[in-house]
Amino acid sequence: MRPEKLNLLGFTLAELDSVCMDGTEQLIKLLHERSGSSTSKVRNDLSKTIDEDLIERLLITCQGDIKLRDRIKPYVHLLRTDPWGYPLVYPAGAFMVIGSSNRRETGTHYTPKSLTEAIVAETLTPLTYFGPVEGSACKEWTLKTPAELLDLKICDPAMGVWSLFSTGLSLVSRSSRRGLGSSRNQGKDYKCRWKRS
Incomplete structure (x- = not known):
């Protein structure tokens, strides 16, 4: 009507x-x-x-x-x-x-934060660490350099309210800071799951 x-x-x-x-x-x-x-x-x-x-x-x-x-x-x-x-x-x-x-x-709804974080972690972990793609144990993963992390291109395919993009940006930002603080970029504070700070 x-x-x-x-x-x-x-x-x-x-x-x-x-x-x-x-x-x-x-x-x-x-x-x-x-x-x-x-x-x-x-x-x-x-x-x-x-x-x-x-x-x-x-x-x-x-x-x-x-x-x-x-x-x-x-x-x-x-x-x-x-x-x-x-x-x-x-x-x-x-x-x-x-x-x-x-x-x-x-029928519009927001993507729950827990789902957004899980999607971003699964997608970006192999891009931010050396080791996950190779099948290495979590302890052996090494964080990529800040330059490599900042060179990532991230696109939010949902084009919604930016929840995936902002969560991804937050994850890469934290990884970059972690990389700057570690001389060998070992990423030892990583616990196999990304947590939002």
Whole structure:
């Protein structure tokens, strides 16, 4: 649905058809209650005439299924559209990507600190020490030089709130300081697990 105050991710076509059997007023009531849109706006959208261009775009959205297009057509002015003006209709089981200012509505979550640290440690330990790749025991690992550590290129593939990047940067920074403080770069204070300080 397209209302500005969207409180619901979507309606199923079966649900709309079922409520519509109870009458247009019941449909308007449902759409008003669950979308946050005014009853007059819902009523106006349901009664608008549908131009041929929109009907054609809806048919394309329905992948040429005329029966499906005809079932959706009464609700077409209630549907959101993509940037090219095609109505957004999702088949059963599809994932929907929508914009929202509320993180809970979009299913967004933060990566837990414990998971971020584990991912960064597994990824960067072989890059910061000589030994892990070779299969050496933890006691035999030697820290790479600060110059080698500072030459690492780190990319956060999630491109989110930088949790992986900042944790990785913190790990490399600590390793560099440790390397500067040790004449032979032995890294003896390493305990096989990175701990955030």
